[in-house]
Amino acid sequence: MLVLIRRLPVAALLLCATACAAKVPPPIPPEPTVTVPSGQPFTLSPGQTAIISDTGISLTFVRVVDDTRCPVAQDVACVWSGDATVVIRSSGATYELHTDWGAKAATLAPHLVTLQALAPGRKFANSIDQQDYSATLQVS
Numbered sequence: 001m002l003v004l005i006r007r008l009p010v011a012a013l014l015l016c017a018t019a020c021a022a023k024v025p026p027p028i029p030p031e032p033t034v035t036v037p038s039g040q041p042f043t044l045s046p047g048q049t050a051i052i053s054d055t056g057i058s059l060t061f062v063r064v065v066d067d068t069r070c071p072v073a074q075d076v077a078c079v080w081s082g083d084a085t086v087v088i089r090s091s092g093a094t095y096e097l098h099t100d101w102g103a104k105a106a107t108l109a110p111h112l113v114t115l116q117a118l119a120p121g122r123k124f125a126n127s128i129d130q131q132d133y134s135a136t137l138q139v140s
Contacts (some may be wrong), residue, residue, distance in 0.1 A: 041116050041138045048128050052139045055111055060061045061135050062087040066074050072121035084118050
């Protein structure tokens with residue numbers, strides 16, 4: 001009987017924690033494929049594909065492999081801006097585009113794919129989850 005009385009508060013606490021937990025719905029995944037005309041900037045999330053309607057080019061934002069950009073904060077002063085590397089895929093080939101130091105564009109003859117922006121900006125001492133990134137690209 002004494003064991004049951006000691007375990008009762010623990011069981012009640014677990015029951016309350018389970019019942020009181022917020023039921024947050026999972027995020028809605030982005031539409032897997034979007035169609036855009038060439039020359040118009042478009043934004044993709046990791047795993048999302050864009051078909052450039054008047055070129056036949058299909059681009060997939062694979063992931064961000066490195067992000068050393070200067071954090072976006074009022075009290076941070078960086079000596080250099082840093083860089084982030086975005087991996088895209090087209091027709092089975094993989095390309096790395098950079099926000100600052102490396103190639104910002106890749107040639108998919110006769111077209112050019114350019115990384116326009118990468119969001120969100122880094123926060124000081126916080127990493128960004130892959131699913132939170134979005135890359136703005138343009139095919140010309």
